Amino acid sequence: MITNGRVQLWPFLRVAFFLVVGVLIGDALDCRVPSCVWMWAYVALLSAFVASYFFLRKHPIFQTVVLFIMVVAGGLWRTTCFLEDYDVSFSGKPESYEAVVETQPVEKERSVKCQLAVTKGRLAGHSIIAFFPKKDYQYEDDGTGVDARQLVIGDGLVVCSRLEKAEWERRTADKGRDSHFDYGRWLKVHDVIARTYVPYGSCARKVLSLNSLSMPKRLSIMLDRVRRKAMTHLAAYGVSDDAYAIVGAMTLGDKTALSDAARETYSVVGVSHVLALSGLHLGIIFMLLAAILIPFGSSMGRLIIGNLVLILSIWAYALMVGMSSSIVRSAVMYTCFAFFGLMSAKPQSLNSLGIAVVVLVLGNPMSLWDVGFQMSFLAVLGILAFNERFHYIIKPRYLQSHRMVDWIWTMLKVSMAAQVMVAPIIIYYFGRFSCYFLLANYIAIPAVTLIVYLSLVFYIMAFVSLPFFPRLIAYVLDRIVAVLNASLDWIATIPGASIDNISFSGTQLVLVYVAITLFFCLSYYLEDMYRSAYGYKIM
Template sequence: MRRLHFTALLGLTICLMVGLILYNGLKPENERARRYSQNRHTSRAMDGYRHMMAERYAMLTTDEADRSVLAAMTLGEKKAVGKDVRRIYSVTGAAHVLALSGLHLSIIYMLLMRLSLNRQRSVLVQTIILSMVWGYTLLTGMATSTVRSAIMLTVYSLLALGGRRGYPLNVLALTALILMISDRTVVYDIGFQLSFAAVLSIVLITPVVDELVDKNRFLKYPVVKWLWDLMVVSVAAQIGVAPLLAYHFGTFSPYFLLTNFIAIPSVTIILYLALLFWVTPFDVVGQLLVGVVHILNKVLALLAQIPYSVIDHLHPTVVQTILIYVGFGCWYAAILKLLQKPQNVV
């Protein structure tokens, strides 16, 4: 197993814990308002195009829920999303697909890489792809999670051009450093905490799971492998963000895995259709787009009605939240110890 870079891990963990403590103790409302104002100013140049696309969405359907969810998922416009829709997505554990995040940007990046036939060493290809990635980040308002993903994708692209392979933990730590240098108050941001906790958990847990499972034997079918990878990533991300969700929002969604099996493929289709809809005049694409969003909303509404679909009123203290992460860390260290192969002594 690849040797973990514990210095980067320690730095990231300290950033998350400090952010959690500062958020609990200080909560600098003026600083967060200032940062939000700066981000809105940065994306003001994109407001015209975003407004034009929102108007095209309005012409596709009269259903307010479908239209608002579509605008939120593809344009980052969450203001029109009603309380009932927000509750459904929150209860089912699908709030991360309603708000733009690294997931959305990664889906777009993978699509662009496939269209370029995975020519990672081409300077022209990487330049075009990164321009589109950062253009979409600007278009959607530069949320912390999307900026984090854009920076990581940029670092990976630069390493690919140089024929180097980046270690995810080091790239994540570098991204956190860049964000904190650019804005000293970013550690207060809930999106920053959730985004880095999820990615950190995925980076740490997935290699361990890969060692425990013989993929060549059990996952030789592409569909089975895709479902397995989706399950592993979903569980790993949930482990990372569950304590923070309980602390900030007081909720936990037991059916998050079932939700992700439905929501993530749907979001992938929605983003692909949205990109096609933006560059083509064909209304049939728009109708398909609205249809997928409508089906997703209905399915999640049904899931929200299942008994015990949400556990609420948790609200652990900041000390309890940190101790939960310490417990996770102890379990993780114990598993790594068990996986170490004993060396033969001659």
């Protein structure tokens, strides 16, 4: 295929860019223009694009312009529909509804907090944040007494309470430190439309149908039983509290048991990303399943079945661990890789990233403001953009003959490539830069790989009740986590481990990314000049 530039090779990345532009404009307009206007604009542009395909084939630039304007209109339409759906008024009077527990209840100082997915009522299909009384009380004979501390994900409730608009004001992520974390955006990202306090005797348990919920929510709630069973097995085989928390977070996305001290240590040394399920964890699972399901030399029939099972397994895992933005982005990209492998085509990483952005934004336009989505997208973009730039700093022939140096250099350049794009936004949101992130990643990444592999074997053996082996693996996991935590604690105590209280404005953040983009483009320009002069690559 002959193209007129590198960007022509990445059509889905361009579609994603213009879709994001549409979402940003739609959010800025904030429903000032009704969704029906954008719908008809989209239909008109679609008709114009189809007409240009048949009658103006000799004018590809016109077709391209119409296509991208149509994508922008689609982003405007989707965003306006989303915001209109959130424009709900509340009377201040108690109202009845049915809901299922969507997140594990968390004990606060004076209440128990959890998220409910409404299945029947005015807000059916949306989520609300519910606060239940914490203190003990005598249950009523009619069954209206519910101890919220005993609730688990999937439990059905019939509730009568006063609903109010969720708090959209900006809150800081960390007390005592300025932050750009927007709590209102976070609520929209997670489809939370209201909050309520449930008084004594105002709710009762009930077996409910989940048909009014979206398919991802239904499947996620159903698969959560498997996750809770896996966490139960982990505790039953005698791992320490630290290992239970770390392994649960790294393999099942359950961070409820993580202590504040552990979170702070991982943040200071720059490896908080290993505690949040993302492409790193899913990639380890993907490679393991691919090696089992798609052996080398398989026939086409086995390849098709193996890839389908692989894709289904990846999405089942994503649903089970909660469908966060980073895990959905990874699942979409690995699904694309599986299809590319099935067609014996070269994986198109940037196109796969563009498809992931389109899927996430169409599913929930507010995903653009999700910190996890932003960091996940930027980390992958940094690896894809700068990994190749760093690759030729050391001659490939030397690396081929020195395997240990090759491994060290690979880890170094991938970590640096991701950090180039992620560090500015970490500083913007959290005001921190971790100075020893390279050293910490050399310890954390191999440990995470071992933990994920061993945990998968452990869960399988525990579910089928094999004797001895689960306990042995649990012991090994406990030791690995102990060594990992001790190593990261040591790094965190080194003077200058992190620079804190750095302040970035939104304008400064944009200027930093503009500078990074210009540097990236300049590197290609200099490479082309060098190739023209000397006939081979400098990088």
